[in-house]
Amino acid sequence: MAQSLKGRSLLSLKDYSSDEIRLLLDTSREYKRLKYAGIPHRIHEGKNIALLFEKTSTRTRCAFTVAANDLGVAPEYLGKDDIQLGKKETIEDTAKVLGRMFDGIEFRGFAHETVEQLAKYAGVPVWNGLTDKFHPTQILADFLTIEEHVGALRGKKLVFVGDGRNNMANSLMIGSAKMGLDFRILAPRELFPDQNLTDEAYRIADENHAKITITDNFEEALRGADVIYTDVWVSMGEEDKFEERINQLRHFQVNTNMLRLTGNPEVKFMHCLPAFHDTLTSVGADIKQKYGLDSMEVTDDVFRSRASIVFDQAENRMHTIKAVIALTL
Numbered sequence: 001m002a003q004s005l006k007g008r009s010l011l012s013l014k015d016y017s018s019d020e021i022r023l024l025l026d027t028s029r030e031y032k033r034l035k036y037a038g039i040p041h042r043i044h045e046g047k048n049i050a051l052l053f054e055k056t057s058t059r060t061r062c063a064f065t066v067a068a069n070d071l072g073v074a075p076e077y078l079g080k081d082d083i084q085l086g087k088k089e090t091i092e093d094t095a096k097v098l099g100r101m102f103d104g105i106e107f108r109g110f111a112h113e114t115v116e117q118l119a120k121y122a123g124v125p126v127w128n129g130l131t132d133k134f135h136p137t138q139i140l141a142d143f144l145t146i147e148e149h150v151g152a153l154r155g156k157k158l159v160f161v162g163d164g165r166n167n168m169a170n171s172l173m174i175g176s177a178k179m180g181l182d183f184r185i186l187a188p189r190e191l192f193p194d195q196n197l198t199d200e201a202y203r204i205a206d207e208n209h210a211k212i213t214i215t216d217n218f219e220e221a222l223r224g225a226d227v228i229y230t231d232v233w234v235s236m237g238e239e240d241k242f243e244e245r246i247n248q249l250r251h252f253q254v255n256t257n258m259l260r261l262t263g264n265p266e267v268k269f270m271h272c273l274p275a276f277h278d279t280l281t282s283v284g285a286d287i288k289q290k291y292g293l294d295s296m297e298v299t300d301d302v303f304r305s306r307a308s309i310v311f312d313q314a315e316n317r318m319h320t321i322k323a324v325i326a327l328t329l
Helices: 018-037 061-069 091-101 111-120 136-149 168-178 195-207 218-222 240-253 256-261 282-291 310-328
Strands: 047-055 074-079 102-106 127-129 156-160 182-186 211-215 227-230 268-271
Touching: 018 168, 047 061, 047 091, 047 227, 061 102, 061 127, 061 218, 061 310, 091 102, 091 111, 102 111, 111 127, 127 136, 127 195, 127 310, 136 168, 136 268, 136 310, 156 168, 156 218, 168 182, 168 211, 182 218, 195 211, 211 218, 218 256, 227 310, 240 282, 268 310
Parallel strands: 047 074, 047 102, 102 127, 156 182, 156 227, 182 211, 227 268
Antiparallel strands: none
8 A cells, every 4th residue: 555644643634635635535445445355454563553542532442443453553552541641741751752662643632732742752653533623533534434425525515513613623624625525514603613724724625626614504504415414512521511502502403404404315414423312321311301402412313314324434433544554654
């Protein structure tokens, strides 16, 4: 496989060209084919990577672990209480130590500045598994899933519904601008994305014949949509904001009426997960008791409908992360 990205970190899709993102997607598709065919592809036998997690995870941790093992790479999980990062040791010192021992480093946590410092000082590729600002590996999985279910990315109408300031809205906006999509954010005005990032996305979109719309108008955002995408209303670490977010976003819940408003009977629903679509989790039950809601960002009937492709998304995290590791190590 091509190694033109060797030694590169992945902190945000802003740092990758459209052609480089296309290489990652095409490589992901090939590794998915090999996985399904049972063909070994241990191209990095004997290498080691560190998986740093300030935030807990299901998909990111499992995807990096399985992808690494499939490539012959040994992953070492390091939770927030396993090392001295930010407590007794600076990010710079930690990066320099880990870079002497590992061939690559994944980081999932809060401040985007942390992953930037790791990349600056580690001397090995660093991959952003999620920060408060960007989630680039998720977007690669999303785009692969859209291609599988809807077709070529260019011109596809992708609508993000919810908190337009969060890391998923930011990342989808940049990725869509890079890959020529017709991307729309449907959000309350007080939750529109950062203006500086929006201006940058508009510039990138102009270069790639993409379109970006940010609106609180449901008809404008949803008309002709190919995909409706949403995310949790409250991010990890903001658990004190449930009441505030519910008041801001209760009318932006993805439901069957919203799907009908697209006018597209084949519209797809996507979510990066976990999703609060019922009351079967402890958080869901607590929200039901406190606020009387059976679901938050998406109703259970939409989540379980034929329109939903969320578990294909989840699987594709592994295939796309495998491509990132393979091409950058």
